[in-house]
Amino acid sequence: MDLPEVEFEPTMPNAIRRATERFGQNELLVMPGLRMTFEEADLASRRVACELLAFGVGKGTRIAIHFPYGPDWIVAFFAITRIGAVCVPLSTSFRPAELRRAVVHGDVDTLLIPSTNASDEQATFMEQAFPSLVDAGEGPHYLKEAPFLRSFLATGSLGRPWAAEVSLGLDQGGSGKTQVSELMLEAVESQVVPGDWCMVIQTSGTTGEPKGAIHTHGAFVRHNENLSCFLGWTEERTQYSGLPWFWIGGVVLSVGHALAQGFTLLALEKFENQRALDLIIEEQPEQVGMWGQLLQRFYQYAAASGRDLTGVPAMDFLMGEPVDPGLRHNSLGQTETLGPHSGAGPEIGRELPEELRGSFGLPVPHVEHRVVDPETGEDLEPGEEGEILIRGYSLSAGLYKRERHEAFDDDGWLHTGDRGYFKKGYLFFTGRFTEMIKTLGANVSPREVELVLEMLPEVSLAIVLGIPDEERGQIVGAVLVPAPGHDVDLEAVRVHAMEQVSSYKVPRYTLSIPSEEMPSLGSGKPDKLVLLAMLEEAAAADSS
The missing domain is CATH 3.40.50.980 (Rossmann fold)
Incomplete structure (x- = not known):
């Protein structure tokens, strides 16, 4: 296996001691009323x-x-x-x-x-x-x-x-x-x-x-060292940390990278636009770390605030011509890959030519990529869309309570469920093969929400789908089939869901359809494409 070199045995006790020796008096965390050094x-x-x-x-x-x-x-x-x-x-x-x-x-x-x-x-x-x-x-x-x-x-x-x-x-x-x-x-x-x-x-x-x-310790510490160098982070920089630390993006791109490179994290206990902007103007970070859609909404808020953003490196671009986000490299990753396996790397800030619009960047060094035909498993040529496979040092050691064959194939490749292709060495992401809903960077399992909705005696069947949304990527929608002899109170359904699951998992749009009116495929299964179109129509009508 191709391993990135590190100067010490990659464990957390060693990484913490090394960071303290190198960056001891540097500020690790700054919050309103609090400053904590390494x-x-x-x-x-x-x-x-x-x-x-x-x-x-x-x-x-x-x-x-x-x-x-x-x-x-x-x-x-x-x-x-x-x-x-x-x-x-x-x-x-x-x-x-x-x-x-x-x-x-x-x-x-x-x-x-x-x-x-x-x-x-x-x-x-x-x-x-x-x-x-x-x-x-x-x-x-x-x-x-x-x-x-x-x-x-x-x-x-x-x-x-x-x-x-x-x-x-x-x-x-x-x-x-x-x-x-x-x-x-x-x-x-x-x-x-x-x-x-x-x-x-x-x-x-x-x-x-x-x-x-x-x-493992080895994977986490190595990836922090390797990825932070690939992304160009140094101890002179400061990051506003808006990626949740309980998910892989925050624990790697904020906490782990600060530990590796000695830079400062800015944070609020609970995110609010105005308080975040106050902290950013005061501390002048070089980066604002948030999920894509949330970041764009925050930038829009900052630009419309009328505040003086001069001298704030992370906000400089807002003072000039609008930046087309499609002409900047994005990054792709997931929990099993310790976050990003692709990104801008040395091309951060580069304005891309139109032919590279939508790029998800370069592969992270020491991480292997393949794009294969999902049916045959055969490797595809550059430009051909297939499933993205990942292998390398940063992969998880496995999935908890799952056998190894449930996480990886016989050759150690992770089948990500992501669709994409390579062009001129850059990775392009085109969607998901699975039904997992992605809303503001958070995964929502349709089945988890369906089980919650089906707890109600008046609900015979729940089908949960992801509705495309310009700001959030997707929002959660649900189609319910009433149990015989029952009517479904959609407001009561919403209240029940809010009591059982996080707010981002609660369906924004819910329809109730009698069983005899449920669109179905030849197999007798519900036609989810038709149901999704119905939910999209409801969402469009609500926004108009």
């Missing part, structure tokens, strides 16, 4: 790592973290991975039922949580996710709804006996738990090797169950 993050994570060891955490222990952007997320991630435990970041947009499914699927042993989360009382949220907690005492726990979950560690008092406290703050205090010595911590860190699991990143799976991509 040295401060290292010291806090060492202290927390000792506390976790004292709580009984060991190599391979699955620890989930449920934090928004901020120092707690970074300190927890560093502390967990530097002792060889496995970090399982959880989405802060989860509803209680989604969080429970993710914890169960990930066999999580310890759940690390804030005392509050987006103004919701954390204890109540957790008791909704795990009803057995209502009558629970101190851990270890044995919850029927989460068989492997033993501990809850909160950053402050929840007023509940089932949660212990751990301090993630930058001060030198702790929870009072018996401390493990620094010598013991160093001994533990010395046993972490590149092949150990580092994290499991969960995303929507096509079956409706979460899909967990397993990434």
Whole structure:
């Protein structure tokens, strides 16, 4: 296998120590009212790592973290991975039922949580996710709804006996738990090797169950070094980080790349256009990191704000002629590939000729690409559209609870489900072979939403589809078939969905069609192309 060279054994404890030695006084994170250096993050994570060891955490222990952007997320991630435990970041947009499914699927042993989360009382949220907690005492726990979950560690008092406290703050205090010595911590860190699991990143799976991509220390650390160099990042730069850190884009392109190159991240606990623009004007970053459609909307807001953007490198172009995004390289990647496997690289900022409009950039060095006929598996010539296959050091070690043949073919290739082709050495993406919905960079499994809608007794069948949308890429739509003798209250359906799944998964447009009026194929299956056209018509009528 073609491996990018790194100057040290690629593990998280080594990467954290190296970053502290090289960039110690550099600011790693800047937020309104907070500035954290690499040295401060290292010291806090060492202290927390000792506390976790004292709580009984060991190599391979699955620890989930449920934090928004901020120092707690970074300190927890560093502390967990530097002792060889496995970090399982959880989405802060989860509803209680989604969080429970993710914890169960990930066999999580310890759940690390804030005392509050987006103004919701954390204890109540957790008791909704795990009803057995209502009558629970101190851990270890044995919850029927989460068989492997033993501990809850909160950053402050929840007023509940089932949660212990751990301090993630930058001060030198702790929870009072018996401390493990620094010598013991160093001994533990010395046993972490590149092949150990580092994290499991969960995303929507096509079956409706979460899909967990397993990434090792070696793959994560190497990819941070290799990809950040390919993209031209250095310690002199600053990035506004708007990519969620609980998904692969944020943990690699923001947290991982900052660790590799020593640059500064700007963040808000919760994104708001005005506050983000205030922070960006104050700190003058070279890059704004967000998903494509969200980024374009933010740029439109900034341009219309009337604010003086002079001297803000990431915003300079807004002061001149409008930039055609189709004539700039995009990038392509997914959770299993540790984020981007293609990108602008040395051509960042280049205005492309019209013949390269829509390019997704150059292949990332040391990552292999093929484009094949999806039926025969035969390699296709440049310019011929087929399925994009990926192989290389940055691939996940596998999918959690899946056998290897379910993730890769016999030769180790990942079949991405993406359609595309190469032209003049550049990758072009033309769509997906699968039915996964992509909205503002987030994956939505149609089957997951269908199962939620079919929980309602008045719904006999739910078909969830992705409606093309100029701003979001796709939005979620649903067609429902009423159960015999029932009518479907679409507003009640919406309220039910909002209680069960994250807001971006809730159908924006919903139609109810009697069973006898359902368009079908010759096989008797619903004709999804016709249904999608009906949803598109409803969306168009609503916007007109």
